[in-house]
Amino acid sequence: MASITTSEAPRASVLSSLTESRGFLSAWFMLPSAVLLLVFLTYPLGLGVWLGFTDTRVGRAGIFIGLENYQYLWDDSIFWLSVFNTLLYTISASILKFVLGLWLALILNENLPLKSFFRAIVLLPWVVPTVLSAIAFWWIFDSQFSIISWALMELGLIDHRINFLGDPTNARASVIAANVWRGIPFVAITLLAGLQTIPQSLYEAATLDGAGRWQLFRYVTLPLLTPIIAITMTFSVLFTFTDFQLIYVLTRGGPVNATHLMATLSFQRGISGGQLGEGAAIAVAMIPFLLAAILFSYFGLQRRKWQQGGGD
Amino acid sequence: MKFTRRDVIRTGAGAAAGIVGSQFLGRPAFAQDAPKYTPEQGASLRLLRWSPFVQGDEDSWLANTKKFADATGVQVRVDKESWEDIRPKAAVAANVGSGPDLMLVWFDDAHQYPDKLLDVTDLGDYLGNKYGGWYDGPKGYATREGKFIGLPVACIGNAIVYRDSWVKEAGFSEFPKDTAGFLELCKALQKNGHPAGFTHGHGVGDGNNYAHWLLWSHGGKMVDEQGKVAINSPETMKSIEYAMELYKTFIPGTESWLDVNNNRAFLAGELGVIANGISAYRTAQINKDNDPKLAEIAKDIRTTNLPVGPVGQSIELHQTTVAVIFNYTPYPNAAKAYLQFMFEQEQMANWIEKSLGYCCQTLKGFADNPVWTSDPNAAAYSRASETLRPNGYAGPLGYASAATMADYVLVDMYAKAVTGQATPEDAVKEAEKRANRYYRV
Secondary structure, eight states, rough: OOHHHHHHHHHHHHHHHHOOOHHHHHHHHOOOOOOOOIIIIHHHHHHOOOOOOOBBBTTTTOBBBBTHHHHHTTHHHHHHHHHHHHHHHHHHHHHHHHHHHHHHHHHHHHHOOOOOHHHHHHHHHSSOOOOHHHHHHHTTTTTTTTTHHHHHHHTTTTTOOTTTTSSSSHHHHHHHHHHHHHHHHHHHHHHHOOOOTTTTHHHHHHHHTOHHHHIIIIIIIHHHHHHHHHHHHHHHHHHTTTTOOOHHHHHHTOOOOTTTTHHHHIIIIISSSOOOOHHHHHHHHHHHHHHHHHIIIIITTTTTHHTTTOOO | OOHHHHHHHHHHHHHHHHHHHHHHHHSSSSSGGGOOOOTTTTOOEEEEEOOOHHHHHHHHHHHHHHHHHHHHHEEEEEEOOOOOHHHHHHHHHHHHTTSSSSEEEEEGGGSSGGBBBBBOOOHHHHHHHHOOOOOOHHHHHHHEETSSEEEEEEEEEEEEEHHHHHHHTTTTTOSSSBBHHHHHHHHHEEEEEOHHHHHHHTTTHHHHHHHHHHHHHTTTTSSSSTSSSOOOSSHHHHHHHHHHHHHHHBBBTTOOOOOTTHHHHHHHHHHSSSEEEEEHHHHHHTTTTOOOHHHHHHHHEEEEEEBBOOOOOOOOEEEEEEEEBBBOSSSSHHHHHHHHHHHHHHHHHHHHHHHTTTTOOOGGGGOOOOOHHHHHHGGTTTTTHHOOOOTTTOOOOOOHHHHHTTTTTTHHHHHHHHSSSSHHHHHHHHHHHHHHHHHTT
16 A cells, blocks of 8 residues: 555656646647647648759659759749749739728728628639639630620720730739739738727727828728738738649640749649659749748838838 | 561461460460459559540440449449649659559650559550550550550540631642641631631640641651750751741630630631641531531531641651559559450440540551541541650650650740740750750750
8 A cells, every 4th residue: 555655646746747837738738739730831841842952753762962953943044934923923913902902891891781792792702712713714814715805896995806815914914813803802801800990989089180081091090900911911922922723724834934933833843744853942942932921021011110100 | 557577476476376276275366365363352443534525435434444343343433634634643643652543644654653653564465465466656655664564545646627618718629738738728728717726835735746746747856866855956947937937827825725725716616727636526526416506617627637747757746645553552453454354355446436536546456446437537536546756756755755745845945936935046945955954964
């Protein structure tokens, strides 16, 4: 009996001290998340970075080749074209999504008849699977059967069909338009949620001080909305920068690589072309741009000075 | 039909053995040579194939698969993916070692991961011996270092599909047989409002077929026999100049075309000439009762082989599809038994016939299938397996040839030059640089 007593007492005390330890409990509760992050995020990311330094091909393990993949990409005009396309696509689409999304959010924040119905409708482009909406746009932008071309020709505004996806400039504009259409609901609904958190009393106080509608927006709405704008636009930029499906369905990077994004080029070289190492290098080359976007959002858009309505 | 010396010896020896054997055994020749694969206990298979363009192909394939399941008890699930998605899916399956047991892959895909595929040499040799031998082109796609790493199932022939009345209206009593005459025809068709349209976009089949025809018909080649990149040549320059002239006669938008665009525009009556599989014609024919416009088009369609260029002979890429078994499959015997069953006379002949000329036989013994003579428009597709030139000519098939095609090096070269985004010289230089990357210079 004595031996049992002496052996159980320390065990119980260790257990109770562990359950009362904030450090242990924190670590214990975070463990599942940490495992998930390690297995599904850190490991693939690390593997991708490693592959970028190898000449791994589909079906064959590679060897370490240092920076050779990056050296080749440095001189590869198609890679730089894809970088340009990605930046143009991301910046243009994000600006348009922000402006149109904010505008839509402001409208939906007003007391409109059938407000709930319209709010639900606005979400539709976001709800429809990307591949389906991309196929719809494929028809809309078809060089022979575009409804836009047809309508404009019927109205007598143009005398020949618009070469939406065959001309590089048109193709870029078309894929950006499709992305904007799809991305607006996310921005609009998230900003709408932000708008609804702004206390009405602030507007009333500003109105009493003689503020007009523009001043209300500039000095009340915008500063208080900035934190949610920062988060929304960070996600929006990330989604846009890494877009793949729209391009893959609409143009597969054409015409002559004019709409190839880094993500689609990475897929074409890495998976279809079998050069996993080079494909991974292209994917890794996206990371600095993504980090820059995140840093800009966090350290730029969340600046307290801006949020208080001030400038630099 | 061309038999190589080896085919003749093999077939002759086999025939002699068969006759002798049958005298004693009273069984058909070669039956004794047929490999016997006993499916593993509880085996079931999953096959991933490309989406059919002719419904009869899928119907027959599934019916044959069901027959196999009924006969052996091995259930086979047949999944399908769009053409373009087959290549990446196969690559991923090979690399991660998980996925379908069998796949119908394209071109030289199998050469990208030969170590991941089951050796089916016994089956390949058996079928070759039994059915008059394999055609060299398809066999090349499925063999490596003398071993079968897959079985070539079919060639999807590519041919000119045109509107007869519009060609006649343009002043041509018959379709031109050479590239010079073809250019004149396209100019005349454009003048009459019935332009030609050939894919300059990233279409796996149509884009590559057209680009390779342009190159090869003018004597150009991507690499030489040793696999050294040889695209930068006077012949390539001539082919680009020709492509630029031809492009001027096309309907606008061909730079963005993928595999289905030309069929769609042709069947809408927008185009006078395209290059395509027989599916364009068959679609019009099958749907003619529901659509008077398609009935008229079907009646007016004629097919012929692509014009011969300065090299003086008909050379085309076509598309070859190869059945591969991944070596991770837990049921290799069942998978081999399935392929054996699908290639045997009753199933294969039925499949070729029901494919309505879309799938050309890879075994010479099936060349007399009635599908090739039942409709004059099928004739242009009947010799696809016999006349095809493999991708990556004149070098060896392998990872580099497959990757060069997958990265659209040749397609982009022509597209860049014809659209004026690069001079012909710059377009060739860029293609040379990109190809060198894959051929590791």
